[in-house]
Amino acid sequence: MTPNQPPRTMAEKILSARSGKFVSAGDLAVVEVDQVMIVDSIAQSVIKVLADLEATPKFPERVSFVIDHVAPASTVSVAEAQKEAREYASAHGCRLFDVGRGICHQVLMEEGLARPGWIVLGSDSHSTTYGAVGAFGTGMGATDIALAAASGKTWLKVPESVKVTFAGDLRPGVSAKDAALEMIRVLGADGATYMSVEIHAGDRFTRGERMTLANLCVEAGAKCGLAVPGGEVLSDYGYDFPSWVYPDEGATYLREVTIDLSALQPRMSAPSEVDNVHDVSALRGLKVDQVFIGTCTNGRLEDLHAAADVLQGQRVAPHTRLLVIPASSVVMEQAMADGTLLTLMQAGAILGTPGCGPCMGRHQGVLAPGEVCVSTSNRNFIGRMGAAESKVYLASPAVAAATAVLGHIGLPEDLKVTVAS
Numbered sequence: 001m002t003p004n005q006p007p008r009t010m011a012e013k014i015l016s017a018r019s020g021k022f023v024s025a026g027d028l029a030v031v032e033v034d035q036v037m038i039v040d041s042i043a044q045s046v047i048k049v050l051a052d053l054e055a056t057p058k059f060p061e062r063v064s065f066v067i068d069h070v071a072p073a074s075t076v077s078v079a080e081a082q083k084e085a086r087e088y089a090s091a092h093g094c095r096l097f098d099v100g101r102g103i104c105h106q107v108l109m110e111e112g113l114a115r116p117g118w119i120v121l122g123s124d125s126h127s128t129t130y131g132a133v134g135a136f137g138t139g140m141g142a143t144d145i146a147l148a149a150a151s152g153k154t155w156l157k158v159p160e161s162v163k164v165t166f167a168g169d170l171r172p173g174v175s176a177k178d179a180a181l182e183m184i185r186v187l188g189a190d191g192a193t194y195m196s197v198e199i200h201a202g203d204r205f206t207r208g209e210r211m212t213l214a215n216l217c218v219e220a221g222a223k224c225g226l227a228v229p230g231g232e233v234l235s236d237y238g239y240d241f242p243s244w245v246y247p248d249e250g251a252t253y254l255r256e257v258t259i260d261l262s263a264l265q266p267r268m269s270a271p272s273e274v275d276n277v278h279d280v281s282a283l284r285g286l287k288v289d290q291v292f293i294g295t296c297t298n299g300r301l302e303d304l305h306a307a308a309d310v311l312q313g314q315r316v317a318p319h320t321r322l323l324v325i326p327a328s329s330v331v332m333e334q335a336m337a338d339g340t341l342l343t344l345m346q347a348g349a350i351l352g353t354p355g356c357g358p359c360m361g362r363h364q365g366v367l368a369p370g371e372v373c374v375s376t377s378n379r380n381f382i383g384r385m386g387a388a389e390s391k392v393y394l395a396s397p398a399v400a401a402a403t404a405v406l407g408h409i410g411l412p413e414d415l416k417v418t419v420a421s
């Protein structure tokens with residue numbers, strides 16, 4: 001950065017570096033794309049656009065197909081679409097992560113396909129997740145994704161930035177998911193539309209926790225969610241963090257908010273907007289039919305550990321179903337090796353194939369009219385997990401686990417039994 005350049009945000013820094021010239025919010029930038037990710041449900045459309053353009057991927061090693069949203073296939077047409085994606089990836093030398101490998105965002109992170117300062121485009125809105133390691137991750141539609149695959153580049157309007165600072169320390173029993181839900185409440189469901197949410201949390205959050213935070217950013221309408229590394233946490237980025245990725249001192253933000261973690265209680269997002277966030281204690285007692293622990297938001301090993309801590313020696317309530325779906329095959333193997341899955345199953349959990357599971361109501365746990373689900377996912381829109389008359393409440397893995405045992409919304413502390421003398 002030359003001295004006469006104005007201070008830049010993290011988004012401006014990355015887009016400047018990857019476009020080869022200094023750009024600021026509002027400018028158009030043509031940037032090199034480091035990774036293009038294509039999910040099963042969009043693959044056919046992307047392949048069609050490429051065929052119409054008579055183009056093929058310019059850098060096949062930078063293109064990954066992931067079969068995760070409805071995997072294994074639920075219908076003949078889904079199976080056909082997945083077959084097409086599989087065959088296309090193999091014919092053109094692209095990466096393929098097939099049924100059971102896991103959810104696209106978790107898999108790309110595990111495979112080192114998102115790194116600090118990279119630009120990662122996904123055919124999936126939660127591609128903001130890659131900001132957990134300082135990659136400019138964003139979701140795009142089939143046409144833009146196909147053009148990026150064909151050319152190795154994309155164009156972007158450089159986003160304005162909102163600075164979110166986390167201060168203080170979480171109390172015991174309060175998690176990064178609670179912090180993420182609070183962040184969405186504060187920003188509002190469209191409060192960061194087309195903005196970069198720059199997350200300043202020092203070394204407070206693990207890599208997985210930062211994935212939860214960056215993942216939720218799109219629920220405030222954000223273009224990307226970039227976690228600025230601080231202190232010790234740098235080691236869990238897994239890669240060198242180039243100094244040019246850091247935001248400059250004195251960069252301009254459209255809005256700045258501070259969230260005091262020490263004041264947070266376990267939070268829950270009630271239907272049907274993600275920013276409809278309340279303390280769990282205010283919703284306590286509502287009868288629940290299904291609990292779902294998994295997804296790109298909260299299906300990692302640390303999330304399964306948090307659930308197992310609550311479920312150890314407990315039983316899921318008789319009228320409640322508990323579905324647990326690890327975010328990837330790696331998570332599943334680790335949870336199997338350390339006994340976590342056994343604890344969950346002994347409590348009555350039903351395990352599913354690593355992938356999205358019932359998150360968007362396509363299979364493996366669709367809700368009937370009138371049913372209520374507490375889920376560790378990121379969306380609770382009308383009909384998100386099934387019938388339009390069903391309801392989804394979003395929470396942390398610990399709260400979801402406690403709710404499964406209680407059969408109604410509640411907290412781990414509600415499970416403590418007082419033995420009469």
Ligand SMILES: CC(C)[C@H](C(=O)O)[C@@H](O)C(=O)O
Pocket residue numbers: 039041042069123124125126139360
């Ligand atoms: C199917 C996919 C394109 C969609 C998304 O873009 O996010 C899904 O993952 C979701 O969470 O709603």
Ligand code: SF4
Pocket residue numbers: 069103104124126295296297355356359360377378
């Ligand atoms: S787990 Fe849910 S939110 Fe994440 S990519 Fe899959 S469907 Fe979308």
